Amino acid sequence: MNNINEIVASVQKQPETFEEYLISYAEQVGELVNSYIPEGTHPDMERYLYKPLLAYSKNGGKRHRPLICFAACQAVGGDMPRATSAAAAIEHFHTAALIHDDIADEAELRRGEPCMHLTEGIGLAINAGDLALSLVNGTVMNDPLLDDATKVRVVTELVNMTQHTIEGQALDIGWARDGRYDITPEDYLVMATHKxxxxxxxxxxxxGAIIGGGTEAEIEALRNYGLDTGLAFQIQDDLLNLIGSEESMKKDFRNDITEGKRTLIVVHALQNSPDRDRLIEILSSKEKDPAVLAEAVAIMEESGSVEYARNYAENLTSIAKNRLTDMVKPSPSRDLLVSMADWFVNRLK
Incomplete structure (x- = not known):
């Protein structure tokens, strides 16, 4: 693996657009994140725990979470290497959340590969997810570059983040378990914001801003920007799962319908479609037939729900972008984060 310092140094050379940032550095940051996964002291620990987790993490996504952590650190004038452990920690939390989420949803594919609970069994998958969770706070607490006060503040953020995510997951799973189709768009926004x-x-x-030494105003401005764009990110993913041209080439295309997920598009359609009963029937049946999935999407489009979700995400990113430029001083890193909002909108069109 490349030297960690070399990886960090390369990521400091920021492209002009957020899309280029992701494309340029996802692989390097993935190596950095994976460098924090330890090795077992017994061969079978490797076989049943560390290797499955490492393989899962190597099949990573765009690594946008650690990359925006780095960008925030630089946007407030901080030293990016100090943000390395926290950036990796958040990505390990993401890994844990996905492993456990797939078990709860009885999902089959993740990023085009069979889910871990199908390849390793539910017990070992839960255990691997637990290991990823253990790496979150430990990674930060063991970082020699951070002083004790910063460690405590960052870990407090990570603990609160974990609680919020679990709260959102409880709503998502509970609504599905109880066959809840009375969920409103407002309910969805609470769930998605937390989850x-x-x-x-x-x-x-x-x-990233805390580690970078940002002012309280800068930290809160970046936090609020992340809440708005993070929500837009989720709405965007929900849309792409239904209508994205790239997603249509994947085997898990439209699996949100199969899993009966209460996305913003779905809950809006349940309130506004004359074909509500048929939509509920499809969402309740774990349907996989492409023709039936297409029928569900048509119901959502005809009720204006796809357009409603698209507009909601676009408005979120537009307002968030204006607020960020008002609160954080100009810099290439701030411009990169503004470009993140533009990238979200462009992917929705």
Whole structure:
């Protein structure tokens, strides 16, 4: 693996757009994140725990959480290497959340590969997710670059982030278990903000700013920006799962319908579609037939729900972008974070 310092140095050379930032550095940051996964003291620990977790983490996504943590640190004039452990910690939390989420949803694929609970069994998958969770606070507490006060503040952020995510997950799972179709868009926004926006936007940005020595005003401005764009990120993912052209080439395309997820598009359609009963029937049946999934999408489009969600996300990112430019001084890193909002909107079109 490349030297960690070399990876950090390369990421400091920021491209002009957020998309280029992701494309340029996802692989290097993935190596950095994986460098924090330890090795077992017994061969079978490797076989049943560390290797499955490492393999899962290597099949990573765009690594936007650690990358925006780095950008926030630099946006307030901080030293990016000091944010390395926190950036990795948040990505390990993401890994744990996905492993456990897939078990709860009885999902089959993650990033085009069979879910860990299918390849390793539910027990070992839960255990691997627990290991990833243990790496979150430990990674920060063991960082020699951070002083004790900063460690305590960052870990407090991570603990609160964990609680928020679990609260959102409880709503998501509970609604599905109880066959709840009375969920409103307002309910969805509470769930998605807790389940996704805190750990996918708010906390990576706030933690980066804390480690970078930002003012309280800068930290809160970046946190609020992360809440808004993190929520837009989730709405965007929900849309792409239904109508994204790239997603349509994947085997898990439209699996949100199969899993009966209460996305913003779905809950809006349940309130506004004359075909509500048929939509509930499809959402309740774990349907996989592409024709039936397409029928569900047509119901959502005809009720204006796809357009409603798209507009909601676009408005969120537009307002968030204006607030950020008002509160954080100009810099290439701030411009990169502004570009993140633009990237979200462009992917929705």
């Amino acid at each position: 996704t926006a805190h750990y996918s936007g708010a906390v990576p940005l706030a933690v």
